[in-house]
Amino acid sequence: MKIDFKHNQTAHCENGVISNLMTHNGLTISEPLAFGIGSGLFFVYLPFLKVNFAPAVSFRPQPGLIFKRLSKRLGIKIKRQKFKDPKSAKKALDTLLKNNTPVGLQVGVFNLTYFPDDYRFHFNAHNLVVYGKDEDTYLISDPVMEEVTMLSSKELEKVRYAKGVYAPKGQMYYPVHIPKNIKFDKAIVKAIRATCRDMLAPVPIVGVRGMRMVARSIKKWPNKIGTKKTNHYLGQIVRMQEEIGTGGGGFRFIYGAFLQEASDILNNPELKSLSKEITDIGDLWRDFAIDASRLYKNRSLEFDGYNKVSDKLFVIADKEEKFYKKLKKAVA
Amino acid sequence: MKDNEVPQDKSSFTDLYYAVDKEGNYITKRSSGWKPKKIVLDRSLDMIDERVKDIKQKVMNNEVSPIMYYMELNRMDMSVLAAYFGKWKWRVKKHFKPANFNKLSSKSLKKYADIFNISIDELKDINI
Numbered sequence: 001m002k003i004d005f006k007h008n009q010t011a012h013c014e015n016g017v018i019s020n021l022m023t024h025n026g027l028t029i030s031e032p033l034a035f036g037i038g039s040g041l042f043f044v045y046l047p048f049l050k051v052n053f054a055p056a057v058s059f060r061p062q063p064g065l066i067f068k069r070l071s072k073r074l075g076i077k078i079k080r081q082k083f084k085d086p087k088s089a090k091k092a093l094d095t096l097l098k099n100n101t102p103v104g105l106q107v108g109v110f111n112l113t114y115f116p117d118d119y120r121f122h123f124n125a126h127n128l129v130v131y132g133k134d135e136d137t138y139l140i141s142d143p144v145m146e147e148v149t150m151l152s153s154k155e156l157e158k159v160r161y162a163k164g165v166y167a168p169k170g171q172m173y174y175p176v177h178i179p180k181n182i183k184f185d186k187a188i189v190k191a192i193r194a195t196c197r198d199m200l201a202p203v204p205i206v207g208v209r210g211m212r213m214v215a216r217s218i219k220k221w222p223n224k225i226g227t228k229k230t231n232h233y234l235g236q237i238v239r240m241q242e243e244i245g246t247g248g249g250g251f252r253f254i255y256g257a258f259l260q261e262a263s264d265i266l267n268n269p270e271l272k273s274l275s276k277e278i279t280d281i282g283d284l285w286r287d288f289a290i291d292a293s294r295l296y297k298n299r300s301l302e303f304d305g306y307n308k309v310s311d312k313l314f315v316i317a318d319k320e321e322k323f324y325k326k327l328k329k330a331v332a
Numbered sequence: 333m334k335d336n337e338v339p340q341d342k343s344s345f346t347d348l349y350y351a352v353d354k355e356g357n358y359i360t361k362r363s364s365g366w367k368p369k370k371i372v373l374d375r376s377l378d379m380i381d382e383r384v385k386d387i388k389q390k391v392m393n394n395e396v397s398p399i400m401y402y403m404e405l406n407r408m409d410m411s412v413l414a415a416y417f418g419k420w421k422w423r424v425k426k427h428f429k430p431a432n433f434n435k436l437s438s439k440s441l442k443k444y445a446d447i448f449n450i451s452i453d454e455l456k457d458i459n460i
């Protein structure tokens with residue numbers, strides 16, 4: 001069986017599944033709107049937590065939170081289920097597909113056979129939609145892929161039962177109630193306020209303060225841990241910023257697209273000029289990534305390069321601080 | 333980012349960017365890759381390769397067991413492997429010692445082989 005499901009490639013998996021599932025269920029919502037209403041823009045630096053031998057940095061809130069906030073703000077009810085037994089997970093999925101319901105799944109990336117090898121890591125909070133089944137093959141709409149794809153039932157079981165951090169435990173989800181005549185305006189204002197609150201939070205590792213903490217550390221790293229490790233640490237930041245799913249510039253461009261859409265919905269021209277501002281900030285993040293990646297080639301002990309990269313991040317933090325303050329006022 | 337600046341370098345993945353067109357409106361555009369992104373991804377994969385090579389030598393010298401080698405080869409760390417094995421980290425760490433590895437039951441060996449998607453023979457001899 002095959003459900004008539006429209007696959008739309010998006011930048012990020014979580015927003016993409018939301019956008020595609022909601023649109024299928026009659027609520028047209030773009031990826032930027034889903035991202036913005038879910039307050040997806042974020043920054044956190046966790047120096048004490050090492051991922052892939054480098055301190056953890058994230059440009060997004062913890063997996064699932066965007067979806068959770070969006071559903072709450074729009075009054076959408078989502079049914080979520082986890083299964084201890086893979087057999088019952090498969091049965092539940094098959095029953096839903098028979099009833100013509102496309103289903104969202106949380107999966108691990110490492111065993112996704114259609115992913116290129118260099119992107120396969122043990123990251124378990126990826127999202128995709130199953131929209132049909134042909135004998136032993138499941139029809140998959142993975143929002144970060146250009147086209148729809150397929151997984152055998154054995155392969156699907158493997159990714160649904162990936163282990164480690166964020167283990168999916170067979171988690172599946174689908175909307176069970178979407179209110180009629182949803183009004184986006186209130187949800188948008190609430191979401192923007194929450195984003196400003198997060199990014200301006202008086203917490204040293206979060207938001208603009210978190211960025212400054214990273215910027216300060218970059219200056220110290222070369223002396224403290226050597227250039228090889230420093231490059232690896234910087235590389236991890238760049239990867240988190242530009243990895244599949246951010247739409248470029250650590251989600252800043254998606255947020256710019258959101259503000260543009262929000263400006264029309266709220267009839268608030270100020271948001272349009274702020275959209276331009278965050279776009280320019282996104283460009284600065286791109287410059288930061290270019291300079292950081294160049295340091296790999298710069299094997300000489302030229303610490304000046306690290307200072308420059310650090311200064312760039314300080315500039316970004318200052319600009320973002322001003323931006324969120326203005327944004328907060330614009331929806332006051 | 334302007335839509336004509338969306339990078340079209342070589343990489344293994346085509347992803348979606350958000351960029352502004354001439355009128356200043358946001359649009360989406362596919363990108364075949366971006367060099368800075370590829371540099372950092374490749375370097376991070378190089379690091380794994382270096383570790384795999386290093387551990388391979390240690391297995392040959394009988395300093396560590398093949399389990400450590402296959403863990404690195406599968407881009408896992410100890411917590412991921414322990415989660416798949418269903419035991420505490422220190423239990424898995426014990427199996428990194430060749431002496432303890434040689435004492436493993438065939439049931440445990442089979443479990444490890446399944447995790448790494450290989451045969452028990454391959455698990456015992458990394459050169460197969």
